[in-house]
Amino acid sequence: xxxxxxxxxxxxxxxxxxxxxxxxxxxxxxxxxxxxxxxxxxxxxxxxxxxxxxxxxxxxxxxxxxxxxxxxxxxxxxxxxxxxxxxxxxxxxxxxxxxxxxxxxxxxxxxxxxxxxxxxxxxxxxxxxxxxxxxxxxxxxxxxxxxxxxxxxxxxxxxxxxxxxxxxxxxxxxxxxxxxxxxxxxxxxxxxxxxxxxxxxxxxxxxxxxxxxxxxxxxxxxxxxxxxxxxxxxxxxxxxxxxxxxxxxxxxxxxxxxxx
Amino acid sequence: xxxxxxxxxxxxxxxxxxxxxxxxxxxxxxxxxxxxxxxxxxxxxxxxxxxxxxxxxxxxxxxxxxxxxxxxxxxxxxxxxxxxxxxxxxxxxxxxxxxxxxxxxxxxxxxxxxxxxxxxxxxxxxxxxxxxxxxxxxxxxxxxxxxxxxxxxxxxxxxxxxxxxxxxxxxxxxxxxxxxxxxxxxxxxxxxxxxxxxxxxxxxxxxxxxxxxxxxxxxxxxxxxxxxxxxxxxxxxxxxxxxxxxxxxxxxxxxxxxxxxxxxx
Ligand SMILES: Nc1ncnc2c1ncn2[C@@H]1O[C@H](COP(=O)(O)OP(=O)(O)O)[C@@H](O)[C@H]1O
Ligand SMILES: [Mg+2]
Numbered sequence: 001x002x003x004x005x006x007x008x009x010x011x012x013x014x015x016x017x018x019x020x021x022x023x024x025x026x027x028x029x030x031x032x033x034x035x036x037x038x039x040x041x042x043x044x045x046x047x048x049x050x051x052x053x054x055x056x057x058x059x060x061x062x063x064x065x066x067x068x069x070x071x072x073x074x075x076x077x078x079x080x081x082x083x084x085x086x087x088x089x090x091x092x093x094x095x096x097x098x099x100x101x102x103x104x105x106x107x108x109x110x111x112x113x114x115x116x117x118x119x120x121x122x123x124x125x126x127x128x129x130x131x132x133x134x135x136x137x138x139x140x141x142x143x144x145x146x147x148x149x150x151x152x153x154x155x156x157x158x159x160x161x162x163x164x165x166x167x168x169x170x171x172x173x174x175x176x177x178x179x180x181x182x183x184x185x186x187x188x189x190x191x192x193x194x195x196x197x198x199x200x201x202x203x204x205x206x207x208x209x210x211x212x213x214x215x216x217x218x219x220x221x222x223x224x225x226x227x228x229x230x231x232x233x234x235x236x237x238x239x240x241x242x243x244x245x246x247x248x249x250x251x252x253x254x255x256x257x258x259x260x
Numbered sequence: 261x262x263x264x265x266x267x268x269x270x271x272x273x274x275x276x277x278x279x280x281x282x283x284x285x286x287x288x289x290x291x292x293x294x295x296x297x298x299x300x301x302x303x304x305x306x307x308x309x310x311x312x313x314x315x316x317x318x319x320x321x322x323x324x325x326x327x328x329x330x331x332x333x334x335x336x337x338x339x340x341x342x343x344x345x346x347x348x349x350x351x352x353x354x355x356x357x358x359x360x361x362x363x364x365x366x367x368x369x370x371x372x373x374x375x376x377x378x379x380x381x382x383x384x385x386x387x388x389x390x391x392x393x394x395x396x397x398x399x400x401x402x403x404x405x406x407x408x409x410x411x412x413x414x415x416x417x418x419x420x421x422x423x424x425x426x427x428x429x430x431x432x433x434x435x436x437x438x439x440x441x442x443x444x445x446x447x448x449x450x451x452x453x454x455x456x457x458x459x460x461x462x463x464x465x466x467x468x469x470x471x472x473x474x475x476x477x478x479x480x481x482x483x484x485x486x487x488x489x490x491x492x493x494x495x496x497x498x499x500x501x502x503x504x505x506x507x508x509x510x511x512x513x514x515x516x517x518x519x520x521x522x523x524x525x
Binding site for chain 2: 146148149151152153154155156157158162166167170171173245247248
């Protein structure tokens with residue numbers, strides 16, 4: 001087996017080993033199903049509740065993506081502002097860091113007071129969790145443009161807009177796509193937390209109901225669905241990243257020629 | 261005929277205006293006059309204000325005292341008729357070499373508003389320059405596929421594409437090995453013969469200054485002022501062979517003596 005295909009199989013192998021260890025532990029220590037179900041029972045729950053999981057999974061997915069899209073637009077705009085001006089950087093960045101340290105789960109009840117239960121607080125929580133990495137990455141990309149390059153541009157009479165369009169945005173693309181992968185998984189965390197606290201549908205809501213019925217297998221099945229959606233979105237943005245920013249991964253581009 | 265004129269220029273970094281006592285006095289009472297089409301070199305110890313002097317000429321910083329004039333006009337904003345090149349090539353890694361070279365045409369008028377119509381012509385223009393520096397076969401390559409010396413050649417093309425009347429070079433060859441550097445002296449010399457623009461070259465290599473420039477100005481340690489100007493009366497174009505001639509060596513030594521004693525072993 002070549003090193004390359006081994007690398008491709010590696011995540012499946014680790015997953016298989018973990019599942020096997022889990023199963024063994026449940027059997028060996030005779031753990032009760034309502035404490036920790038076996039993988040098989042989780043699989044059965046997935047099948048039994050497939051319809052509810054599918055519908056609520058879609059609800060969570062759309063909530064998450066809505067919050068995420070808003071985070072991308074807002075995060076990019078704020079990142080450009082923060083990264084382009086020293087004044088904006090020192091005025092806003094500490095606030096952003098402070099805001100990011102606030103546990104967002106604690107904010108959900110406030111959103112409920114403002115917007116009621118349901119989808120809106122979940123969208124907002126997804127947005128709140130996911131915009132920070134985007135802002136931070138875009139701002140870093142803009143703030144670390146080589147000063148000589150800016151001098152070349154200024155000496156040509158380039159406007160602020162020229163610098164943003166010709167230098168800043170293309171330069172920030174690798175940072176941007178890297179942050180999207182992180183942000184989309186955080187958006188899932190946000191929407192599921194909000195659904196658990198205040199949802200009336202979605203995977204988080206399924207988990208809340210399942211755990212109040214001591215249906216731990218279903219809780220795990222729901223977690224599994226969230227995990228799969230997260231990995232799926234991560235993979236999609238990973239492909240995006242490779243396509244859009246091939247210029248920044250020159251090392252691996254040459255490596256592939258020899259990989260066979 | 262004077263083209264660029266600096267008169268009693270002071271530049272202080274980090275002075276908030278009210279208290280000129282604080283801040284770094286980078287350039288002090290600098291006087292410099294540069295003729296049309298002249299090739300001038302500035303040498304001096306590190307941190308003496310050479311880069312600052314270039315920024316003053318380009319209009320990227322304004323003097324705290326004195327005046328900077330280009331073509332008899334006070335420089336009050338960045339000039340658009342300059343090309344600049346630096347020690348690190350600062351090519352855009354997401355553009356191939358040709359598109360990197362064409363960047364100024366997307367910014368500077370009148371090229372900017374005629375980009376669409378002149379697309380083919382601009383490509384030719386870039387390729388002519390690339391051919392001049394020996395990069396014809398690399399127009400479609402990405403910057404990281406080029407060696408350091410090749411990137412510097414491309415950077416020179418980018419600095420010249422919009423036909424600037426002034427070329428400002430800030431230690432463009434300092435990061436290269438000796439052989440590559442000497443190759444690039446020839447390239448630059450040829451470009452100058454081809455374009456005939458006014459060139460100000462900052463360097464810390466005296467041989468480079470004497471090889472390329474018609475006039476060499478020596479700056480003192482910070483705050484930088486010009487302590488010695490010397491014209492180089494060598495036949496042009498200079499060749500590598502002439503760097504071993506007694507007259508060349510004598511010129512270099514004379515300049516060396518004005519920079520102050522070297523470190524004793
Ligand atoms: N943007 C800046 N802010 C404050 N001080 C600066 C700045 N740029 C340069 N200086 C200072 O001004 C002096 C001259 O700098 P510079 O012109 O870059 O010197 P050189 O190019 O000759 O090495 C140095 O002491 C440097 O520390
Ligand atoms: Mg310098």
